[in-house]
Amino acid sequence: MRHRNHTFKVGRTAPHRRCMIANMLKSLILNGRIETTVTKAKELRKHADRMVTLAKKDDLSSRRAAIAGLMVRFNTLSPKEARLVKIKKDTTAYNGDRTVIDILFTQLGPRFKERQGGYTRILRTAPSVGDNAPRCLIEYLAN
Numbered sequence: 001m002r003h004r005n006h007t008f009k010v011g012r013t014a015p016h017r018r019c020m021i022a023n024m025l026k027s028l029i030l031n032g033r034i035e036t037t038v039t040k041a042k043e044l045r046k047h048a049d050r051m052v053t054l055a056k057k058d059d060l061s062s063r064r065a066a067i068a069g070l071m072v073r074f075n076t077l078s079p080k081e082a083r084l085v086k087i088k089k090d091t092t093a094y095n096g097d098r099t100v101i102d103i104l105f106t107q108l109g110p111r112f113k114e115r116q117g118g119y120t121r122i123l124r125t126a127p128s129v130g131d132n133a134p135r136c137l138i139e140y141l142a143n
Helices: 014-031 038-057 060-069 079-088 096-111
Strands: 033-037 120-124 135-140
Touching: 014 033, 014 038, 014 096, 014 135, 033 038, 038 060, 038 096, 038 120, 038 135, 060 096
Parallel strands: none
Antiparallel strands: 033 135, 120 135
């Protein structure tokens, strides 16, 4: 019997679920809020709070754990792009994944430094038109 064993499945395979959560996390970190179904938002909340906890530590091992959890893929920079980043601090040469890690550790970590947990909020909205699935907004708190 599977009493009290909750597993987030939503009809997807394990690799698909991991990639879906990682992509939703990246969008949440970049935009501050995303709209999704309630079931996905409740699962995403666990992972989003873990990422903020890692960002609050801000050491090498927590950065590596966040990179692994977000499935970040770093693109190699051409010499010209590397010069721009080094001299002008122009991060437009980076792909979105580097930007996500930067936002997580430079903005979200310090913002929630004094908070002990509960970094996200789920706000229910109208159900989706096609299948009447319960929809919601998930967002990071202001402070």
